[in-house]
Amino acid sequence: MSQEALFPKNFLFGGALAGNQYEGGFDKDGKGLSIVDVEPAGPERSQMLAHPKNYLNIRDDLYYPSHKAIEFYDHYKEDIRLFGEMHFSALRISVNWARIFPNGDEETPNEAGLEFYDQVFDELEKYQIEPVVTISHYETPLGLVKKYGGWNNRKLIDFYLRYAETLFKRYGSRVKYWMSFNEINCITGSPFIAGALVLDDVPNKIQAIYQASHYELVASAKATKLLHKLVPGAQMGCMLAFSPFYAKTCRPEDQIAALQQNRVTLFYGDVHSRGYYPTYMNRFFKENNVELEITDEDRKVLKENTVDYISFSYYMSHTTDADHKSKLASEAFEPVKNPYIEESDWGWPIDPVGLRYSLNLLYERYQKPLFIVENGLGARDDIESDGSINDDYRINYLNDHLVQVAEAIKDGVDLIGYTTWGPIDVVSAGTGEMEKRYGFIYVDRDNKGNGTLERRKKKSFDWYRDVIDSKGAVL
Ligand code: BGP
Numbered sequence: 403m404s405q406e407a408l409f410p411k412n413f414l415f416g417g418a419l420a421g422n423q424y425e426g427g428f429d430k431d432g433k434g435l436s437i438v439d440v441e442p443a444g445p446e447r448s449q450m451l452a453h454p455k456n457y458l459n460i461r462d463d464l465y466y467p468s469h470k471a472i473e474f475y476d477h478y479k480e481d482i483r484l485f486g487e488m489h490f491s492a493l494r495i496s497v498n499w500a501r502i503f504p505n506g507d508e509e510t511p512n513e514a515g516l517e518f519y520d521q522v523f524d525e526l527e528k529y530q531i532e533p534v535v536t537i538s539h540y541e542t543p544l545g546l547v548k549k550y551g552g553w554n555n556r557k558l559i560d561f562y563l564r565y566a567e568t569l570f571k572r573y574g575s576r577v578k579y580w581m582s583f584n585e586i587n588c589i590t591g592s593p594f595i596a597g598a599l600v601l602d603d604v605p606n607k608i609q610a611i612y613q614a615s616h617y618e619l620v621a622s623a624k625a626t627k628l629l630h631k632l633v634p635g636a637q638m639g640c641m642l643a644f645s646p647f648y649a650k651t652c653r654p655e656d657q658i659a660a661l662q663q664n665r666v667t668l669f670y671g672d673v674h675s676r677g678y679y680p681t682y683m684n685r686f687f688k689e690n691n692v693e694l695e696i697t698d699e700d701r702k703v704l705k706e707n708t709v710d711y712i713s714f715s716y717y718m719s720h721t722t723d724a725d726h727k728s729k730l731a732s733e734a735f736e737p738v739k740n741p742y743i744e745e746s747d748w749g750w751p752i753d754p755v756g757l758r759y760s761l762n763l764l765y766e767r768y769q770k771p772l773f774i775v776e777n778g779l780g781a782r783d784d785i786e787s788d789g790s791i792n793d794d795y796r797i798n799y800l801n802d803h804l805v806q807v808a809e810a811i812k813d814g815v816d817l818i819g820y821t822t823w824g825p826i827d828v829v830s831a832g833t834g835e836m837e838k839r840y841g842f843i844y845v846d847r848d849n850k851g852n853g854t855l856e857r858r859k860k861k862s863f864d865w866y867r868d869v870i871d872s873k874g875a876v877l
Contacts, residue, residue, distance in 0.1 A: 417825025434504025486529030505545030
């Protein structure tokens with residue numbers, strides 16, 4: 403126990419969620435289908451993500467967890483009350499794009515979809531929880547894939563902007579912190595999820611991935627411009643999935659491998675924060691026959707509209723060496739085991755010190771405020787015979803990470819806040835299943851969608867409330 407407050411008074415503490423992983427109601431009140439609504443659960447999911455072409459229609463023989471998720475759509479009052487009980491000061495949510503523009507290309511938004519989020523924001527206000535909003539969290543409307551080919555089409559910039567403008571006008575008075583794209587860098591490894599790309603028959607996938615990335619980067623910069631114009635004082639952040647790469651040894655070649663692998667992610671932070679393409683990309687593009695369509699107007703927009711802050715998810719670090727392939731599009735990255743680090747049940751390295759390292763690295767590189775918008779342990783939880791759930795493993799994970807966050811603040815890092823991933827159990831983005839749980843609140847729903855949906859507090863529930871109340875003194 404530190405006995406002293408480790409986090410500043412106005413520090414934002416809370417949790418983070420994504421519409422498709424907890425809302426359910428996938429076709430309610432006029433919502434259209436989004437890409438995740440055709441992603442099945444279980445082993446079929448990885449099959450689908452690798453070859454999406456034949457999976458773009460809902461099939462009767464497959465189970466789609468995002469259709470019901472944990473049915474927050476009907477339980478939002480109860481769930482937000484529980485977040486209030488933990489004394490959250492912030493909740494990061496995403497607006498589910500296809501609730502607002504069902505096919506993505508309509509001229510006018512779906513009023514019923516907008517009203518749903520009005521109600522969610524009203525409810526958050528009751529408990530003085532500040533909403534933090536991701537505009538696009540792996541939820542591109544499916545219509546934009548079928549009709550336009552996803553983010554490989556420049557037209558998506560305009561559809562995205564129409565959607566973003568709708569949100570800024572409707573919710574701008576209630577939301578200060580916005581994020582343009584969740585984990586934008588994940589497009590390199592998961593082009594369907596993060597870029598709505600169907601690349602089954604595309605010969606140069608790297609070309610397609612970086613062209614789509616470019617359009618997303620331009621869309622993000624244009625949205626930043628619009629936000630600043632429409633909502634003075636509001637802030638736009640980029641959002642990276644950040645897992646720093648360590649070199650396996652002090653062999654110079656291994657250091658280069660780690661440097662290059664880090665650039666796969668940092669490229670997205672660099673463009674967002676500096677407003678231009680880093681020169682290290684030139685060689686990579688040349689070697690991979692990538693020729694991007696970038697206009698003078700694009701360059702100007704990127705240059706003039708950099709982000710206000712850098713947000714990121716942190717779950718793990720990685721290790722690499724010169725003998726393992728290090729490419730800037732990381733589809734084939736092979737992890738090297740780090741002997742100093744344990745792994746979760748899902749093989750994710752657990753490295754709290756890596757979070758301090760990441761905070762320092764990102765702050766030094768960008769010199770902009772940072773926001774940790776996801777962190778947590780996915781684990782299987784057991785209910786004891788007395789009904790309790792003793793998730794000490796989750797408490798330990800979060801405790802150790804928060805101690806390192808406090809160290810980074812002492813190092814001089816300017817940090818806006820910390821929101822844990824999935825404060826209530828949600829469908830896993832990776833597996834599409836329920837058994838990988840992150841929550842302080844257990845939800846009775848299994849991998850097949852069975853269960854009462856009862857919400858039950860885990861041991862970590864009280865622990866996290868105490869952390870928030872004491873500003874970290876109990877850590
Ligand atoms: C991030 C996503 C989240 C979330 C989290 C945990 O990549 O932004 O949507 O799901 O990872 O991943 P998983 O659900 O696969 O455990």
